[in-house]
Amino acid sequence: AQTVTQSQPEMSVQEAETVTLSCTYDTSESDYYLFWYKQPPSRQMILVIRQEAYKQQNATENRFSVNFQKAAKSFSLKISDSQLGDAAMYFCAFNPTTANSKLTFGKGITLSVRP
């Protein structure tokens, strides 16, 4: 079974600054996908970024980038130039590529942005 751990329940960042959200996972699978989802107060779940385990290059999406360390089973999200609209709960998620796999989430981290 796989597990996803987000050990920091809350974080705060100053507007325009950079913040890194941590995520670790445990699995015996060699091929899998990792995701970061954002949940603003509206409750809607929004995909932020996706990383394929077989790719060594870290994924980036505008101000969002990841630091993927496969050997350490670590998948952190870096938000640059933080904006007030980034305030939300962020979830790390894992899904192996095997058939009939399921998407597993961490407990989430609440990010607040100080103006």
Next chain:
Amino acid sequence: NAGVTQTPKFRVLKTGQSMTLLCAQDMNHEYMYWYRQDPGMGLRLIHYSVGEGTTAKGEVPDGYNVSRLKKQNFLLGLESAAPSQTSVYFCASSYQGNTEAFFGQGTRLTVV
């Protein structure tokens, strides 16, 4: 574009009552999931389906049943609601297990 639609969005039940939550997706996705979200617990998988006519248990399946008679619909049933089932329920779907999961707006269920 509808995407993933959950009904109802809010519901209050009395202990022991039954209800069904409906999830409908119009993206021809194979995979569908039901999660519950509780404070400090993240999203926990209740049941999921990897195709029409198939279902499988997730992390917290007790007290729930599901059915996937049609590819576009995934129903979550509570036969005898308990206060411990007070939660926000999310349905999601994805084309494959490794592709983006699309979520519904959630259902806030309160059992009194």
